[in-house]
Amino acid sequence: MSTYARSTIAEKQRHHQIHKAIKNNQHTLVQMNSQEFIDYVLHTLRLQGKEQQQIVEWFENAFQKAGVNPQSWEQYKASIKTGTGFIPWGVDVVGLGAIALEMKRDGNTFSKYYVKTYNGKPNVVFKGYSGFRKHLTGTKYLASNPKVVSFGIGKLGVAKSIKTGFVVTVIISATFHAFEQMLNDQATWHDFVGGMAVDVGIAAAASGIAWGAVATYIGGTVAMAAVGPMLAVVVVGAALMMLTTAFVDSDALSKNLSDSLREAEQQFKQGLLNVQYEINRVERMFDADPIGFIHRLFGIPYFGTQFR
Amino acid sequence: MKDAIEVCSKPISPLQGGVFITLLLGGVFALVMTALNEFAMLERIKEGVALVKVRNVVLPLLSMIPAFLVLAWGIVHQVKQTMTVEKQKKGLVFIGSSFPIFLLVWLIYNTQVMGWLESQGYSQCTWYSGASMGAAKVMVSKREFCIKEGYQVRIDLLDWFEAQHQSGQKTTVKQARNKQSELLAKHKARFDLL
Numbered sequence: 001m002s003t004y005a006r007s008t009i010a011e012k013q014r015h016h017q018i019h020k021a022i023k024n025n026q027h028t029l030v031q032m033n034s035q036e037f038i039d040y041v042l043h044t045l046r047l048q049g050k051e052q053q054q055i056v057e058w059f060e061n062a063f064q065k066a067g068v069n070p071q072s073w074e075q076y077k078a079s080i081k082t083g084t085g086f087i088p089w090g091v092d093v094v095g096l097g098a099i100a101l102e103m104k105r106d107g108n109t110f111s112k113y114y115v116k117t118y119n120g121k122p123n124v125v126f127k128g129y130s131g132f133r134k135h136l137t138g139t140k141y142l143a144s145n146p147k148v149v150s151f152g153i154g155k156l157g158v159a160k161s162i163k164t165g166f167v168v169t170v171i172i173s174a175t176f177h178a179f180e181q182m183l184n185d186q187a188t189w190h191d192f193v194g195g196m197a198v199d200v201g202i203a204a205a206a207s208g209i210a211w212g213a214v215a216t217y218i219g220g221t222v223a224m225a226a227v228g229p230m231l232a233v234v235v236v237g238a239a240l241m242m243l244t245t246a247f248v249d250s251d252a253l254s255k256n257l258s259d260s261l262r263e264a265e266q267q268f269k270q271g272l273l274n275v276q277y278e279i280n281r282v283e284r285m286f287d288a289d290p291i292g293f294i295h296r297l298f299g300i301p302y303f304g305t306q307f308r
Numbered sequence: 309m310k311d312a313i314e315v316c317s318k319p320i321s322p323l324q325g326g327v328f329i330t331l332l333l334g335g336v337f338a339l340v341m342t343a344l345n346e347f348a349m350l351e352r353i354k355e356g357v358a359l360v361k362v363r364n365v366v367l368p369l370l371s372m373i374p375a376f377l378v379l380a381w382g383i384v385h386q387v388k389q390t391m392t393v394e395k396q397k398k399g400l401v402f403i404g405s406s407f408p409i410f411l412l413v414w415l416i417y418n419t420q421v422m423g424w425l426e427s428q429g430y431s432q433c434t435w436y437s438g439a440s441m442g443a444a445k446v447m448v449s450k451r452e453f454c455i456k457e458g459y460q461v462r463i464d465l466l467d468w469f470e471a472q473h474q475s476g477q478k479t480t481v482k483q484a485r486n487k488q489s490e491l492l493a494k495h496k497a498r499f500d501l502l
Binding site (some may be wrong): 092143175176179180184186187190195210214216217218220228229231232235236238239240242245246247249250251252254255259262263266278 | 320324325327328331334335338339341344355363365369372375376379382383384390396397399400401403404406407410434435437438439443444456457459460462484489
């Protein structure tokens with residue numbers, strides 16, 4: 001097979017992958033180097049109906065707002081003006097940041113972005129809106145450079161996985177305590193609620209710490225949606241949960257909570273008894289001396305027994 | 309898509325990194341301390357104590373320490389901005405693969421320890437063991453120590469058993485029953501007023 005045929009097939013495959021990723025995912029995380037990003041910006045501006053001169057002004061405006069003047073700008077300004085295609089622009093971090101910021105301000109392509117230097121070359125990493133997808137496949141770099149589309153963000157986000165894990169924990173805990181209630185006639189609702197509260201609290205704390213630690217390890221929450229980090233959150237969260245339950249003596253904590261609930265119930269019952277006692281006392285007072293009762297209630301003048 | 313970006317990370321502040329490194333190392337420290345306690349608890353079996361609380365998950369959890377350390381190490385690299393995708397992937401694979409190993413170790417250890425305890429004449433007391441996830445299993449040397457009515461006062465009763473052991477006294481079934489009755493009377497006086 002010739003080199004041309006192989007590259008054509010590879011190109012078609014990459015097109016197919018990009019289309020598939022876009023179709024299957026609500027959001028897409030993209031990394032571009034400076035050349036790729038400039039090409040993408042140019043393409044987007046052209047699709048917005050801007051003329052070459054307007055595009056040049058757009059770039060100049062972006063640099064002016066950011067207070068920068070990249071050295072290579074003058075060199076490639078003419079190239080943009082004449083609309084010649086390929087622009088091997090090695091713009092620096094600050095310049096690239098200025099362009100990315102202006103694109104974000106335009107507000108129709110991406111929301112979150114950051115600029116980072118890898119191997120001495122600036123790169124833009126951003127999360128695109130749905131509208132940016134049509135620009136994505138239109139740029140020449142995306143069809144030729146396999147490193148442009150970093151990875152698609154799956155529909156199942158890490159937050160959802162934590163939520164799912166949390167719900168599963170609650171269900172498992174509830175099942176354990178429900179069995180305890182059924183099989184042990186010494187157990188009361190206080191033990192059920194106390195045990196559940198401790199289990200859920202520990203699960204929530206462990207999940208939170210695991211999520212934070214893995215997000216820090218990954219370097220930001222935006223990359224947390226990949227399978228690896230999600231798996232790590234589940235693994236670390238489960239381990240932390242088991243460790244915490246063993247370390248803090250969850251059973252003693254549950255007992256303390258259930259005893260507190262018993263006390264609260266006790267006080268509530270005592271309060272109800274007091275109210276009942278007061279109601280009975282008032283009824284007796286009314287039966288014994290209705291006028292005197294009204295007098296005491298509303299302060300109406302009362303002169304002993306003369307109304308009787 | 310397989311073509312991962314070279315590095316995909318935002319700069320991590322030293323404070324954020326420090327907080328999570330401290331939490332992870334604190335977790336490792338807590339695990340080691342709990343494991344030492346567990347060792348000491350299992351050592352008591354040789355003395356023929358009346359009751360032991362075993363947490364079969366603790367010692368197998370030691371196999372997760374490398375995963376915690378890899379996570380902490382990765383956070384250090386993130387803070388220092390020296391993390392690469394290659395390192396990140398290796399770390400995640402290591403963390404992910406440590407969990408099945410832990411589950412396997414747990415399964416084997418649990419079977420072995422419970423078998424060993426039974427061979428030593430101990431049996432599980434479900435009334436004292438509690439239902440919380442990860443709650444310790446309470447093993448008694450004689451079935452008579454396991455009193456159903458002791459469920460509501462089990463924490464105090466277990467503390468009393470511990471105090472008995474610390475003071476070097478041999479606990480008898482009669483002593484345990486008397487203590488249980490005493491604690492239960494206090495419990496009823498406190499909660500069964502109405």
